[in-house]
Amino acid sequence: MFKEILRSRGFARSGELEFTYGKIKTPAFMPVGTLASVKGLTPAQVKSTGSSIILGNAYHLHLSPGEDIVAAAGGLAEFSGWQGPTLTDSGGFQVYSLGKIRKITEDGVTFADPATGDQIFISPEISIAIQHKLGADIIMAFDDVAGLKEERHRTLEALERTHRWLVRSIDEHQRLTAQKQAASSKNQAKSRNNPTPNSQLPTPKLFGIAQGGLDKKLRIKSLEFVQSQDIDGLAIGGLAVGESRQEMHDMLEFLANKYSTDYPRYLMGVGHPVDMRFAIERGIDLFDCVLPTRNGRHGTVWLKGDKQVSIKNERFKEDFGPLDESCDCQTCTGPYTRAYLRHLIKSKESLGGTLLSIHNLRYLQRICESYQ
Amino acid sequence: MFKEILRSRGFARSGELEFTYGKIKTPAFMPVGTLASVKGLTPAQVKSTGSSIILGNAYHLHLSPGEDIVAAAGGLAEFSGWQGPTLTDSGGFQVYSLGKIRKITEDGVTFADPATGDQIFISPEISIAIQHKLGADIIMAFDDVAGLKEERHRTLEALERTHRWLVRSIDEHQRLTAQKQAASSKNQAKSRNNPTPNSQLPTPKLFGIAQGGLDKKLRIKSLEFVQSQDIDGLAIGGLAVGESRQEMHDMLEFLANKYSTDYPRYLMGVGHPVDMRFAIERGIDLFDCVLPTRNGRHGTVWLKGDKQVSIKNERFKEDFGPLDESCDCQTCTGPYTRAYLRHLIKSKESLGGTLLSIHNLRYLQRICESYQ
Numbered sequence: 001m002f003k004e005i006l007r008s009r010g011f012a013r014s015g016e017l018e019f020t021y022g023k024i025k026t027p028a029f030m031p032v033g034t035l036a037s038v039k040g041l042t043p044a045q046v047k048s049t050g051s052s053i054i055l056g057n058a059y060h061l062h063l064s065p066g067e068d069i070v071a072a073a074g075g076l077a078e079f080s081g082w083q084g085p086t087l088t089d090s091g092g093f094q095v096y097s098l099g100k101i102r103k104i105t106e107d108g109v110t111f112a113d114p115a116t117g118d119q120i121f122i123s124p125e126i127s128i129a130i131q132h133k134l135g136a137d138i139i140m141a142f143d144d145v146a147g148l149k150e151e152r153h154r155t156l157e158a159l160e161r162t163h164r165w166l167v168r169s170i171d172e173h174q175r176l177t178a179q180k181q182a183a184s185s186k187n188q189a190k191s192r193n194n195p196t197p198n199s200q201l202p203t204p205k206l207f208g209i210a211q212g213g214l215d216k217k218l219r220i221k222s223l224e225f226v227q228s229q230d231i232d233g234l235a236i237g238g239l240a241v242g243e244s245r246q247e248m249h250d251m252l253e254f255l256a257n258k259y260s261t262d263y264p265r266y267l268m269g270v271g272h273p274v275d276m277r278f279a280i281e282r283g284i285d286l287f288d289c290v291l292p293t294r295n296g297r298h299g300t301v302w303l304k305g306d307k308q309v310s311i312k313n314e315r316f317k318e319d320f321g322p323l324d325e326s327c328d329c330q331t332c333t334g335p336y337t338r339a340y341l342r343h344l345i346k347s348k349e350s351l352g353g354t355l356l357s358i359h360n361l362r363y364l365q366r367i368c369e370s371y372q
Numbered sequence: 373m374f375k376e377i378l379r380s381r382g383f384a385r386s387g388e389l390e391f392t393y394g395k396i397k398t399p400a401f402m403p404v405g406t407l408a409s410v411k412g413l414t415p416a417q418v419k420s421t422g423s424s425i426i427l428g429n430a431y432h433l434h435l436s437p438g439e440d441i442v443a444a445a446g447g448l449a450e451f452s453g454w455q456g457p458t459l460t461d462s463g464g465f466q467v468y469s470l471g472k473i474r475k476i477t478e479d480g481v482t483f484a485d486p487a488t489g490d491q492i493f494i495s496p497e498i499s500i501a502i503q504h505k506l507g508a509d510i511i512m513a514f515d516d517v518a519g520l521k522e523e524r525h526r527t528l529e530a531l532e533r534t535h536r537w538l539v540r541s542i543d544e545h546q547r548l549t550a551q552k553q554a555a556s557s558k559n560q561a562k563s564r565n566n567p568t569p570n571s572q573l574p575t576p577k578l579f580g581i582a583q584g585g586l587d588k589k590l591r592i593k594s595l596e597f598v599q600s601q602d603i604d605g606l607a608i609g610g611l612a613v614g615e616s617r618q619e620m621h622d623m624l625e626f627l628a629n630k631y632s633t634d635y636p637r638y639l640m641g642v643g644h645p646v647d648m649r650f651a652i653e654r655g656i657d658l659f660d661c662v663l664p665t666r667n668g669r670h671g672t673v674w675l676k677g678d679k680q681v682s683i684k685n686e687r688f689k690e691d692f693g694p695l696d697e698s699c700d701c702q703t704c705t706g707p708y709t710r711a712y713l714r715h716l717i718k719s720k721e722s723l724g725g726t727l728l729s730i731h732n733l734r735y736l737q738r739i740c741e742s743y744q
Contacts, residue, residue: 036712037721040412043707065689065715073692073711081707317437320445335415335453339445340408343437349409350722 001205001232002026002264002285011256011283014372017053017264019085019137020202021077024052025372026264026285029271029364030087032293034060036070036080038361039293040354043082048330049358050365053137054082055288058130059091059122063113067133075135075201087138087288090127090169092209093237093268096145104144106161124168128206132176135201140235141169143209148242155213162211162237163225170230173206205232207266213238214247216254223258233264233286240269240289249278256282273306273367280371292364296357299345311356316342329362331355373577373604374398374636374657383628383655386744389425389636391457391509392574393449396424397744398636398657401643401736402459404665406432408442408452410733411665412726415454420702421730422737425509426454427660430502431463431494435485439505447507447573459510459660462499462541464581465609465640468517476516478533496540500578504548507573512607513541515581520614527585534583534609535597542602545578577604579638585610586619588626595630605636605658612641612661621650628654645678645739652743664736668729671717683728688714701734703727 006014015026031038031046034057038046056076073079076086095102095109102111108123124142131139142165146158208231212218239248259265264285271289299311304326319338323331336355344352378386387398403410403418406429410418428448445451448458467474467481474483480495496514503511514537518530580603584590611620631637636657643661671683676698691710695703708727716724
C-alpha cells in the first residue's frame with residue numbers, strides 16, 4: 001500500500017498511500033475524530049486544512065453508536081460524512097488510560113463502561129472484529145500498553161503480550177478478510193446489481209504496534225518481532241505518554257535506521273510541531289494526536305516559528321491583525337482578528353474552538369507538506 | 373430605509389431594507405449572535421442559510437468584550453467577521469430576564485453582573501451610547517419590559533416608562549448622530565486619507581419598541597405613541613414571553629391594520645415557523661429568536677410540514693436518509709444522515725449543534741423567501 005517517492009533530509013521520506021478513496025501523500029498528520037467527528041469541524045473544514053485521512057476510535061465507536069450502525073452506514077468514511085481514507089485505533093491505548101478500573105488477562109481486558117458502569121470485555125479478536133465492521137482503511141492491532149513508570153517485569157510482560165496479541169490480531173484479521181472475500185464472490189455470483197451493504201466495506205490493512213517503553217533492548221526486540229509478522233504497516237506505540245522530549249527524541253534517533261522500508265511508519269499520539277519535524281527526519285510517515293484540536297478548543301495555538309501562545313493573553317485584546325500572517329488556513333485568511341478569536345474563547349463560544357482547531361491542523365499539515 | 377415592493381396574501385408584504393453593506397429582502401429572520409457569534413456557525417455557514425442580517429446584544433457585548441473594543445474593530449459587522457447588516461438589541465429584555473436581581477427607577481436599571489457580581493447601571497442614554505459604539509446598522513430603544521403576570525398598574529407603569537425612555541433614547545441617538553457627523557466632517561477636512569476608525573462606524577437607524585402586554589387598549593396606546601415619534605422602524609416587544617399561541621395570534625391579528633406603512637416592522641423574539649407565517653401575513657417584516665439555534669444544539673429540528681422532532685429519537689438510529697429531503701441546506705444536501713446527526717447530538721459532539729442549527733435557520737429563511 002506504501003510507495004516511497006523521495007528520500008531527503010536524513011531519513012525523511014515522502015511517499016504515497018493508496019486507498020479505496022484514492023492516494024494520499026505522506027508524511028501526513030491524521031486529525032483525531034474519536035467519535036466519527038473531528039470535534040467542532042465539518043468534513044469540509046477538516047479537508048480545508050490539507051488533511052487527507054482521519055482517525056476514529058474502535059473503543060469509543062463500539063460504545064456509541066456501535067459498530068453495527070457504522071457498518072450499516074457503509075463504514076466510518078460514509079457514516080462520518082468524511083468520504084475519504086480513515087484509520088481506527090484498536091482501543092488498546094484507551095483501555096490503558098482507564099487505569100485501575102480495568103483488568104488485564106492473557107485473554108483480553110475487562111473494564112467498566114465509564115458511562116453506564118457495564119462490564120465490557122475486549123480481546124484482540126473482538127477489537128479486530130469491531131474494526132472490520134467499522135470499515136476503516138487502516139486498522140490497528142490490539143496491544144497491551146504499559147506505563148512509563150511500571151516495573152521492568154511489567155514492561156516486559158506487556159511487550160510479550162502485545163506480541164502474542166499481534167499474532168491473534170493478524171489471525172483474526174486474515175480470517176475475517178477471507179470470510180468477507182468469500183461472501184463477496186458469492187454475492188457477486190448471486191446478484192451483480194444488488195450487493196449487500198457489508199460487502200461494500202473496504203477490506204482494511206492491518207498495522208502492528210511495536211512497544212518497549214524507553215528500553216532500547218526491548219524496543220529492538222519488539223520492532224524485530226512486529227516487522228517479522230504479516231502486517232501492512234508499522235506503528236510505534238508507547239511514546240508520547242509522559243516521557244521528556246529528549247527521551248522521545250533519543251528513541252526515535254535510535255530507531256531511525258532499524259525500520260524495514262516496506263511499511264508505512266506511524267508514530268502514535270505525536271502531534272507537536274517540534275516532535276513531528278524530528279520524527280519525519282527519522283523516517284516517520286504518519287502521525288495522530290488530539291493536541292491541535294484540544295489545544296484549539298482551549299485557546300492555544302502555534303504561531304510562526306512554533307511559538308505556542310494562548311489567545312486569551314491580554315496583549316491580543318485589541319489586536320485586530322490575523323491570527324498568523326504567514327498562514328494560509330481559513331481562519332488566518334478569513335474575516336477573523338486575534339481580538340475576536342480571544343473574545344470567542346473567553347466567552348466560551350464554540351466557534352472559537354472550531355476556528356483555532358482549523359489553524360492548528362493546518363499548521364501541522366504545512367509541516368508535512370514541506371517534506372512531501 | 374424601507375421600501376415596500378409587493379403586497380400579497382392579506383397584509384403580507386415583501387420589501388427591501390438598505391444598509392451600508394447593501395440591500396436585504398424582507399420578510400427576514402435575523403439569527404441571534406448574542407456575543408457576536410451565531411453559536412457554533414461561521415459567518416459563511418450563517419450566510420449559506422440565506423440569512424442577511426444578524427443580531428447582537430448590547431447588554432452581553434457591553435460586559436464582554438466591551439463596546440470600545442468592538443468600536444475599535446470597526447463595529448459589530450467587522451468585529452464578528454459577518455461583514456453584513458447587523459442589529460443590536462438594547463438590553464431591555466435581558467435586564468427583564470434577570471428578574472429579582474435588578475432594580476428599576478425612572479433613571480434606569482441597576483443590576484448585578486451575573487459573572488462578577490459587579491453593580492451595573494444602564495439607562496436609555498447609556499444603552500444608546502453603547503449601541504452607537506457597537507456600530508450596528510439598526511439599534512433598539514431601551515425599554516422597560518413587564519412580565520405577562522404582573523398587575524395592570526405595573527404593565528401600565530412599564531408602558532409609560534417605555535415611552536418616556538423612547539423619547540430619551542431618540543434624544544441621545546440624535547445627539548450622538550449629530551456629534552458623529554460633526555466629527556466626521558472635521559476629520560474629512562483634516563485628512564481625507566486618514567479617517568479615524570470611529571468615523572467609519574455606520575450611523576445606526578433607531579427602532580422604537582411598542583409594548584402593552586395582552587391588553588389591546590394599552591397596545592393601541594403604545595403603538596400610536598411610538599409611531600408618533602421620530603423613529604426609523606417599529607418593533608413589537610412583550611410578545612413571545614410565555615403567552616399562549618392563540619393570545620399572541622389574537623394580538624397580531626388585532627394590530628395588523630394599525631401599523632403605519634412607513635416603517636419596517638419587527639416582531640421581537642418570534643421564530644417558530646407557525647408564528648412567523650401568521651405574523652408575516654399580518655404585516656410583520658423582521659424576526660429574531662434563539663429557537664432555531666438553541667433547538668438545534670439540543671437536537672430538535674423542524675421537518676417538512678413544521679413537524680418538530682428530536683433527532684435523538686430511537687427511530688432515527690439506523691435511518692441513513694438525509695435530515696429533510698425537501699430542504700436545500702448544507703446539512704440536508706451534505707454527506708450527513710439522520711443516524712449520524714443523532715449520534716453527534718447523543719455524543720454531545722458540537723458539530724451536531726452546528727449542523728442542526730444550519731438546517732433550522734434555513735427552514736425559517738425558506739419561509740421568509742416564500743413571501744419575498
